[in-house]
Amino acid sequence: MPGIHIRDFRAVDLPDAAALLAARQVRDREQLPFLAKAYEEPRECEPLLRQAISEPAYGGGVAALSGDTLVGYLLAEKNLFPPTSLPAQFIPPYTMSVGLQCHAVSSAVDAVEVYRAMYAAAAERWVASGFFEHRVYVIAGDRDAEEAWVTCGFGRGLTCAVRPTADPVSVAGELPGLEIHQAASEDLDVVMRLEHTNNAHHWGSPIFWPYLHETQPAAREHQANLLAEAANAHFVAYRDGVPVGMDTFNAPDWVNPMLQGGRMIYLFQGVVEEAARGGGVGKALLARSMAWAHEQGYDWCALHFASMNPSGAPFWRGQGFVPVEHTMARRIDERVAWARP
Ligand SMILES: CC(C)(COP(=O)(O)OP(=O)(O)OC[C@H]1O[C@@H](n2cnc3c(N)ncnc32)[C@H](O)[C@@H]1OP(=O)(O)O)[C@@H](O)C(=O)NCCC(=O)NCCS
Structure with a gap:
């Protein structure tokens, strides 16, 4: 995508990524005001992201930059549950998943194209390491995110409702x-x-x-x-x-x-x-x-x-x-x- 550069996610990206996530929560709460208000604050989002990249199951991440500015990030988690455990009933073996807090894109860029570019870079590694099952969690009604993932071959399987x-x-x-x-x-x-x-x-x-x-x-x-x-x-x-x-x-x-x-x-x-x-x-x-x-x-x-x-x-x-x-x-x-x- 012209003007957008994709590279590995780094720990120094955490504050900027947290700001993108908090801004997404502000937008999401305009549609769904009963989501958690606390995560409209970057300082509340940052520990979620720090935890994601510190987990033993962390599957790597990518960052999207416009010049020096972080405009998107995508962090993955390897779901490798023992075949006799309860989660194995619901999550296929060797699933690479991107949690709800593990992706966000700035509203200043074409979110569909930035998501697609980040997935292309990340999925190359996932498939090369034997992860053929890919999952992502998105807010209901986030049309850009859904468009990006649908056009990358994803379909809706599960809905969380409150x-x-x-x-x-x-x-x-x-x-x-x-x-x-x-x-x-x-x-x-x-x-x-x-x-x-x-x-x-x-x-x-x-x-x-x-x-x-x-x-x-x-x-x-x-x-x-x-x-x-x-x-x-x-x-x-x-x-x-x-x-x-x-x-x-x-x-x-x-x-x-x-x-x-x-x-x-x-x-x-x-x-x-x-x-x-x-x-x-x-x-x-x-x-x-x-x-x-x-x-x-x-x-x-x-x-x-x-x-x-x-x-x-x-x-x-x-x-x-x-x-x-x-x-x-x-x-x-x-x-x-x-x-x-
Ligand atoms: C979903 C389930 C628990 C509902 O229980 P139920 O006893 O059949 O539902 P009720 O008879 O109390 O129906 C209540 C209302 O839901 C509606 N409803 C129930 N099943 C429906 C269906 N298949 N399609 C559309 N409406 C349905 C009824 O019309 C009724 O509407 P009303 O309030 O306007 O009269 C039951 O159908 C079930 O066990 N399904 C299979 C297991 C399942 O899917 N569980 C949910 C897992 S997430």
């Missing part, structure tokens, strides 16, 4: 025979059965997420640990004594701090057994869960849904969840490694 817990979930009335209880450790088998239903749904078309049996022990251990603490509430709906749905909660560890504009709780799984769907169980569960979250002093509830999920995506949006971040991904054809000029 809703104020104070907004009531309108339910018509009590559903006959339906009771909602908070689960405890002895309900682990019930929770795992409903988790299976949720995972089976995500295995099917058009989502096609792998159903990994190797990660099952880690998933069970994760649920057991969550159930051991009441702060991670699990609500299970029973119809005539039979479990038909659940909402599970935990701390928002998987939500970028830039998206947390208040006290937040994370809705990890929301699922209703197939035969009971469409009858108001999902909404009854959410009404109970949001009342609990509000009572506990949480301002916001966040969750992720697969963008193509035919039931989860419309359900959450219909219940007031507003998309704040999209995960975009590209898989490179591995034959490029040996099919060479």
